[in-house]
Amino acid sequence: MSTGSTYANPILPGDRPDPAIIKVGDEYWMTYSSFEAAPGLLLYRSTDLVNWSYECAALPEPVGNTFAVDIAEHGGRFFIYIPFIPTPWSNLTDASIFVIHAPTMRGPWSEPIDLGIRGVIDPGHIVGEDGRRYLFVSGVRRIALADDGLSTAGDLEHVYDGWRYPDDWVTEAYALEGPKLFRRGEWFYLVSAVGGTAGPPTGHMVIVARSRSVHGPWENHPANPIARTRDASERWWSRGHATLVPGPGSADEWWMVSHGYENGYRTLGRQILLEPIRWSEDGWPEAAITDPGGEIDAPAGASPQHPAQEIADDFATLALGERWGFHAPAPGELGRVRLDDGLRLAGKGTGVGDTSPLTMLTGDHSYEVEVEVDATALRGEAGLLLFFNNRLFCGMGIDGDRMLSYSGGVRSHWRQPVPRADRLTLRIRNDAHIVTGWFRADGGEWERHGVRYETSGYHANTVGDLLSLRPALYAAGEGDAVFRSFRYTPLDRRPRS
Template sequence: MSDAASVTYRNPVLAGDRPDPAIIKVGDEYWMTYSSFESAPGLPLYRSRDLVNWAYAGSALAEPLGSTFAVDIAEHDGRYFIYIPFIPTPWSELTEPAIFVIHADAMQGPWSEPIDLGIRWAIDPGHVVGEDGKRYLFVNGIRRIALTDDGLATVGELEHVYDGWRYPDDWITEAYALEGPKLLRRGDWFYLVSAVGGTSGPPTGHMVIVARSRSIHGPWENSPHNPVVRTWDAAEKWWSRGHATIVEGTGGNDWWMVSHGYENGYRTLGRQILLEPVAWTEDAWPVAVAEDIGEDLDAPAGASPQPASSAFSDDFTTLRLGERWTFHAPDPGEASRLRLDDGLVIAGKGSSPGESSPLAMVVGDHSYEFEADIELLGDGVEAGLLLFFNDRLFCGMGIDGERMLSYSGGRSTHWREPAPATRRLQLRLRNDEHIVTGWYREPGRGWTRHAIRYETSGYHANTIADLLSLRPALYAAGTGSARFRDFAYRPVTKGVAA
């Protein structure tokens, strides 16, 4: 495509589970992060010059203090801030939801340690500078609190400032759930972009609404075009669309909306990042203009074509924590379990895969396979490969030196797979549009298919009440360690034999 105007893109612009995107334009670049929940490192940072193609640029949070919910990125007087809600978890010292802030001289960091803002029982912070020059945070509810000039402390208490826009009672949603406030100033107006309808549940629930005011102190007027974005029918490609930010585009006079949504038929992949064009009406309201964001759309000016998903391998000569691998539900200092020694050595944790804080990776392909060479080190260790949703829901297989252990639905199954009793085995899992098949072999020998296949289309948020995704993972449980070598990931064409 030689004509830049002819470049198109297709959603998602960043595949896989990357919910609640927060985005900021810095010069000619865009920076984005998203809810990383119980992953460490947390808050992966991505950068782009065209809103379509994104590259990993580091992580802002080495060790989360809890489950890391929807954040906001802000710039003020040349300094950058990320406002972070942490939610208590079994491994966290927090006892109630709390909002913290980290700051840096540049988006690439280094980022400060989290600073407690003293805000409790609130999530989804949205930063704004008012016409009075003062800084404020809006949170779910919609409530507001003032910040000190340096943005590192609060002034006063949370106060309710906006009642939201009410959709008809017969609309099928999860819950009203007024949340996700993102604010921008354009011309004489402040715009408050929020989400209602619940982030999961029925596919027609989550939606984007807009209100505006000439003052950050209100009153807020609801848009006559609400909801600006919604999944109107479960036949659409993208479900539960919401948690949006409106951002100026690359052309200087174009505007775009970045949001998240579930792909129809693939809730297992989590909430993926969506991009769509925005227009402004003559009376200065933003409206979404794409008839179907599941089709090819004209890309922002100067955008490059999207690359196809590709295979990759990892020989573990370097440790790509954050970029590729993250721990699930880590204790403080979890990275000390890892060392590079002729592969990746993972010290065992817990007594089962669900307790092991596995190393997981986000993927966005409908069908894929992954494999690794696994060697047990020391006594009392079990290790293997999983498709991991959370500590209650996973499937896969491992070895303990005496037998193969098989897992489905988050439990060890009764099936005794006749795999060799060995301390080293190569394992492979394939997820072929929710049909999961396993293989194993001793090094240098042929692959044997595991006798049992699993169907995993139900491994998603509505089943387990946890806003995560199904991810390839490596685990080691018990008292010893395991060495992982020659990891490989491949997108596959449905039905291709191993």
């Protein structure tokens, strides 16, 4: 039934994989895997599932690579169960599940508490018919929690074998993961992902099982999978890792939140998708549409979808979390930043590959990003990049003597003729993967960089890292670089949250 308004996916653009969502009264709260970014676990709020606003970061300093979480409410308190993966800068030696908790979704959130669960990821919280709390994890295995949810009360045990798709389906790997659980009527529903989260476009998918008891046995949906990319011609690839929630309208209105890669734009990472769910007569959830790539009837009462916005940042304040985050930060990384006549970023490392740049997400096909770079007080280099990870990036830097050009994650031999200066304004345009650079000295005219780059291959299947291509500011060496007058301009005015 049409609601009179429509929306288009994604509902939250840019690289925001493994969405976790909870309904709290008339509001929805959502976060997603923040991986090696700090701050981590950015929390967004919505009243209509279509338009989302940033509220806060639940994890100022992650203790590892932050994978797919689950949000739960119990006894009037909120919990986020977090799998951390070892990184070179963490003290972890194995995948480890932690928990943070707070009196409200706005916090304040506790420090991470180690639950002692090792070797698994993707926790999903549920309260059983016995009143006890459980975490289901990748595998699918299960472990009981103490009543306060802050420690375990047993051991991991295997509880579900998953649903097996035909062997001739083209997927990345079986990879039973992402269990999310909810109770509706007399049934417990277990929503999982199989098929692998990257790889071929037709890999990832959403499967469902149900049981009258949290202890099983689990019966697979007769129409599994309920969502899957069936053909590479579709707009959204690798659809999976879903959560089902009741809608803002009637109790019978349900929606599915998942993630997917946009056809032709894997560089943007896995973006958050919304699609309607209907219930069969025998109590199974079904996808109400076959392809979430077009205009979709919005939930009841939804506002018009927000358009993409230009960003102008004079760094009078620092929008950490909302806009900026460090990539692969060491403990205390936030101490590198201070605001003094712009954004002062202390140098780190010897080059782009080991400098932990400040990055921002984007979900636009085409955009321009511009910033003034002042390296007067830096013994090293600073500049503006499009950054995927420390092995793959492109862009420009200055060291007071020359321009440093990067492409494919390596320093180019191209010697761009520039005025000898400690301060230049740099601009990068990414026009549907075609990247062009410009620079200008104070009061001068814009000059185009002599080399353009093509970046459609800057994505997970190329590098084996589940990230995205993002604008970034970097400073390497000793001393400080200063960044002023940052501007981000979307060039394709599609609706955006």
